[in-house]
Amino acid sequence: xxxxxxxxxxxxxxVPTLVAFLTVVVIPFLMGIFxxxxxxxxIPLHEKEFVGLSNYGLLLSDERFLNAVMxxxxxxxxxxxxxxxxxxMFALLVTQKLRVKNTLRTMFFTxxxxxGLILGFIWQFVFKNVFTQLGDATGLxxxxxxxLLDEKYALIAIAVVSTWQMAGYIMIIYITGIQSxxxxxxxxxxxxxxxxxxxxxxIIFPLLAPAFTISLFLSLSNSFKIYxxxxxxxxxxxxKATEMFxxxxxxxxxxYNNYGFGQAKAVIFFLFVALITLxxxxxxxxxxxxx
Amino acid sequence: MKKSKKLIMEIVxxxxxxxxxxxxYIMIVNSFKNRAQMYENVxxxxxxxxxxxxxxxxxxxxxxxxxxxxxxxxxxxxxxxVVFASMTAWMLVRTKHVISKxxxxxxxxxxxxxxxxxxxPLMQVMGAISRNTFLQMLNSRFGLIYMYIGFGSSMAVFxxxxxxxxxPLSLEEAATLDGCNKWYIFWKIIFPILxxxxxxxxxxxxxxxxxxxxxxxxxxxxxxxxxxxxxxxYFFGEFTIQWNLAMAGxxxxxxxxxxxYIFAQKYIIKGVTAGAVK
Numbered sequence: 001x002x003x004x005x006x007x008x009x010x011x012x013x014x015v016p017t018l019v020a021f022l023t024v025v026v027i028p029f030l031m032g033i034f035x036x037x038x039x040x041x042x043i044p045l046h047e048k049e050f051v052g053l054s055n056y057g058l059l060l061s062d063e064r065f066l067n068a069v070m071x072x073x074x075x076x077x078x079x080x081x082x083x084x085x086x087x088x089m090f091a092l093l094v095t096q097k098l099r100v101k102n103t104l105r106t107m108f109f110t111x112x113x114x115x116g117l118i119l120g121f122i123w124q125f126v127f128k129n130v131f132t133q134l135g136d137a138t139g140l141x142x143x144x145x146x147x148l149l150d151e152k153y154a155l156i157a158i159a160v161v162s163t164w165q166m167a168g169y170i171m172i173i174y175i176t177g178i179q180s181x182x183x184x185x186x187x188x189x190x191x192x193x194x195x196x197x198x199x200x201x202x203i204i205f206p207l208l209a210p211a212f213t214i215s216l217f218l219s220l221s222n223s224f225k226i227y228x229x230x231x232x233x234x235x236x237x238x239x240k241a242t243e244m245f246x247x248x249x250x251x252x253x254x255x256y257n258n259y260g261f262g263q264a265k266a267v268i269f270f271l272f273v274a275l276i277t278l279x280x281x282x283x284x285x286x287x288x289x290x291x
Numbered sequence: 292m293k294k295s296k297k298l299i300m301e302i303v304x305x306x307x308x309x310x311x312x313x314x315x316y317i318m319i320v321n322s323f324k325n326r327a328q329m330y331e332n333v334x335x336x337x338x339x340x341x342x343x344x345x346x347x348x349x350x351x352x353x354x355x356x357x358x359x360x361x362x363x364x365x366x367x368x369x370x371x372x373v374v375f376a377s378m379t380a381w382m383l384v385r386t387k388h389v390i391s392k393x394x395x396x397x398x399x400x401x402x403x404x405x406x407x408x409x410x411x412p413l414m415q416v417m418g419a420i421s422r423n424t425f426l427q428m429l430n431s432r433f434g435l436i437y438m439y440i441g442f443g444s445s446m447a448v449f450x451x452x453x454x455x456x457x458x459p460l461s462l463e464e465a466a467t468l469d470g471c472n473k474w475y476i477f478w479k480i481i482f483p484i485l486x487x488x489x490x491x492x493x494x495x496x497x498x499x500x501x502x503x504x505x506x507x508x509x510x511x512x513x514x515x516x517x518x519x520x521x522x523x524x525y526f527f528g529e530f531t532i533q534w535n536l537a538m539a540g541x542x543x544x545x546x547x548x549x550x551x552y553i554f555a556q557k558y559i560i561k562g563v564t565a566g567a568v569k
Contacts (some may be wrong), residue, residue, distance in 0.1 A: 009473045013382035017375040017444045024441025025401050031412040107308035113548050115502025117520050133333045173567050225405050246407045253411050270408035
């Protein structure tokens with residue numbers, strides 16, 4: 001009797017979430033794997049033709065896709081480097097004994113609250129109008145020109161905007177890490193005559209390792225998944241030179257109507273993202289064991 | 292020497308902060324300038340505060356309507372996420388059964404899945420539900436809210452689960468002995484204790500849903516249903532050349548976020564920290 005009642009309560013408390021979760025996440029995910037074995041143009045009445053693994057085989061000869069993957073890997077490394085560099089610098093700055101430190105933290109974090117789509121549009125204006133005008137006014141045309149029209153610089157432009165968006169977020173993680181370092185430790189080093197750089201190198205950085213792991217992988221996986229900034233800043237241009245992985249998946253499915261082939265790309269996309277996160281879990285677990 | 296060095300550092304720090312936010316300055320000053328003024332000097336202050344571009348951006352973006360859509364969708368979705376996910380997390384922690392473990396593990400594992408990996412099949416499932424039941428999932432606020440509940444549940448369950456594990460059982464046992472049922476125990480005793488995590492979930496989901504573009508762009512096709520990111524996107528598609536109008540539109544979309552940030556800053560920083568470190 002009591003057991004039956006408990007089961008009923010269990011259902012009352014979990015079924016609403018589970019229904020939404022299963023129909024929105026779990027079932028579509030499994031169906032996605034299933035769809036990737038078919039050739040289909042997305043029209044419900046048209047037949048889905050089973051093609052086995054050939055969609056995956058075709059990926060290897062899809063030059064646009066391979067370019068997008070390589071570009072995304074390159075972009076991910078550049079962006080993650082920028083984001084962590086600035087995030088760490090900002091965190092070190094706002095943990096100093098400064099009167100303006102709280103204001104400063106607020107300022108650095110602001111862009112993070114605004115969506116990538118809107119940030120991309122703001123920066124489109126900056127590159128198109130501010131950069132060109134500055135170039136004309138200062139004569140530094142090699143640096144101040146419309147980056148969005150140049151294949152190489154357009155990629156850096158996306159990294160700049162993403163860094164602007166995410167550095168404040170990563171800063172928050174580093175701040176938490178820095179604040180968890182016992183102040184006696186830093187104080188003791190100071191008494192022993194270590195200067196600021198020595199204290200950073202020998203005390204703060206080693207103890208920041210956990211925060212560094214979190215920040216690095218968070219920025220890696222977020223950068224890898226970039227879509228909104230890519231769309232609003234360059235829309236893949238100039239001439240597909242900045243079409244990244246997520247955008248390539250979207251265009252293949254909803255632009256070219258290759259639903260099965262596009263879904264095979266989507267599955268590979270998932271595998272990359274999962275791999276980044278699993279490597280992070282592995283490193284974090286390993287550290288816990290060592291400690 | 293020491294004091295002046297510190298003063299210089301304070302000043303440099305403030306200048307750095309201001310430089311960091313300069314794109315906002317550029318956006319604001321150019322929303323007041325006409326074409327000639329803009330091309331003369333893009334960095335200068337406007338000669339007068341002319342709100343004409345705001346007025347026309349507001350009507351062209353259908354701003355008020357999009358704002359209300361965004362607000363309604365975010366508030367209702369988050370309300371359901373908080374209620375459903377906290378209930379589920381509590382049951383999963385308190386029911387020592389292999390099923391609870393499997394369900395919890397599934398929630399956590401799916402946090403790995405990027406949206407692009409399942410957007411197409413999701414649209415197929417939602418289309419099938421719309422065709423075979425009386426529920427309209429596509430091109431409706433209800434459908435979008437339903438999908439947000441599904442996507443938001445993993446992280447919310449995960450965060451609540453972590454917090455509830457630390458709540459001593461003794462609190463609930465006394466109430467059980469008094470004959471209270473689980474519904475009562477959860478809402479009267481447990482839910483109020485969850486407040487810090489509830490705030491974290493609200494903040495993180497609000498930032499996510501308010502700024503989300505891709506999901507609503509796939510679900511909503513009616514102009515009247517557009518959220519702020521959607522109307523901004525379509526507005527830009529139509530008026531790229533008219534930069535002053537576009538900048539006025541962007542300022543409009545940024546203002547609500549900044550106001551929210553000013554009032555809820557403490558909670559936002561706390562929530563983001565809690566969400567990121569976990």
